[in-house]
Amino acid sequence: MEQHEFIGLENQFGAHNYKPLDVVLSRGKGVWVWDVDGKKYLDCLAAYSAVNQGHCHPKIMQAMVAQAEKLTLTSRAFRNDQLGPFYKELCELTNSHRVLPMNSGAEAVETAIKTVRKWGYTVKGVAEDQAEIIVCDNNFHGRTISIVSFSTDESARAGFGPFTPGFKNIPFGDATALESAITDNTVAFLVEPIQGEAGVMIPPEGYLKKVREICDRRNIVLILDEIQTGLGRTGKLLTEEYEGIESDLTIIGKALSGG
Incomplete structure (x- = not known):
């Protein structure tokens, strides 16, 4: 599919609550992203800070895949082996008493x-x-x-x-x-x-x-x-x-x- 076709699908089936640039991105690595036509761009937005570490950072990808292969979701109805260590690390990182x-x-x-x-x-x-x-x-x-x-x-x-x-x-x-x-x-x-x-x-x-x-x-x-x-x-x-x-x-x- 070409860029205008992807844009057409968004416009036809998506709620018009946002007005993005007419560039259809398909992949990224570090600070670089590519559109569906293969054109390369320097990403200075970083998804409003969500990808400060860059696209597809190998350590983050490794952790995501490793966890996805073990356990998907428990909900807060159960305890799991990740939440406590996460709380502790975040409290120590930000000098906080408790986190939510x-x-x-x-x-x-x-x-x-x-x-x-x-x-x-x-x-x-x-x-x-x-x-x-x-x-x-x-x-x-x-x-x-x-x-x-x-x-x-x-x-x-x-x-x-x-x-x-x-x-x-x-x-x-x-x-x-x-x-x-x-x-x-x-x-x-x-x-x-x-x-x-x-x-x-x-x-x-x-x-x-x-x-x-x-x-x-x-x-x-x-x-x-x-x-x-x-x-x-x-x-x-x-x-x-x-x-x-x-x-x-x-x-x-x-x-x-x-x-």
């Missing part, structure tokens, strides 16, 4: 929202159904209905209301705005260390350190969404390391999967 694996970055963000709301009600003493989470303008944390509820990108919101309440937006990089926005019902501040979809927006130097101090003093949870910035994308394992802080909840995503 999810299927996607958006699902991880949703889980963080649920976690801090429940903490607010059961530990902090916020009145039931009154918890607030502070977020930043021009954020990107996913496309689920709760997450687009606090997006300021109207193209991500149009036609999807009514939206989930309980979120308050402030300007990105403004620690004073964070301080002013906190109320007795505030349970958390959710922020990207560097905004991605907004245009790779780097906050002022010292911002994360100020945010950490404010969250400690005002008794709210600091959630850092490092799905795009984490796992080496900025030169350090986690972006928080640049200012010597630790979040209360760190969200990492597709870059951990190796594709």
Whole structure:
């Protein structure tokens, strides 16, 4: 089949929720990918960080094949010989106390929202159904209905209301705005260390350190969404390391999967 035929099949049978480039890729190796006509491209996107290690990395392929030949899936109804060692390695890698694996970055963000709301009600003493989470303008944390509820990108919101309440937006990089926005019902501040979809927006130097101090003093949870910035994308394992802080909840995503 030729490229236009593959594109035609997508357009005919697939929901039109995305507008990709009209290049049909068929294989990859390292940083290179090839289309169905054999044309070679340098992959500077890395599947939005999912293949930071490159396409078809031999160690990753070897591990995938070895596991596929032993056991496919157990579900969480049973224990298996991989989950415990994975937890331990990830905790040691990220200096975390506990981890919870999810299927996607958006699902991880949703889980963080649920976690801090429940903490607010059961530990902090916020009145039931009154918890607030502070977020930043021009954020990107996913496309689920709760997450687009606090997006300021109207193209991500149009036609999807009514939206989930309980979120308050402030300007990105403004620690004073964070301080002013906190109320007795505030349970958390959710922020990207560097905004991605907004245009790779780097906050002022010292911002994360100020945010950490404010969250400690005002008794709210600091959630850092490092799905795009984490796992080496900025030169350090986690972006928080640049200012010597630790979040209360760190969200990492597709870059951990190796594709």
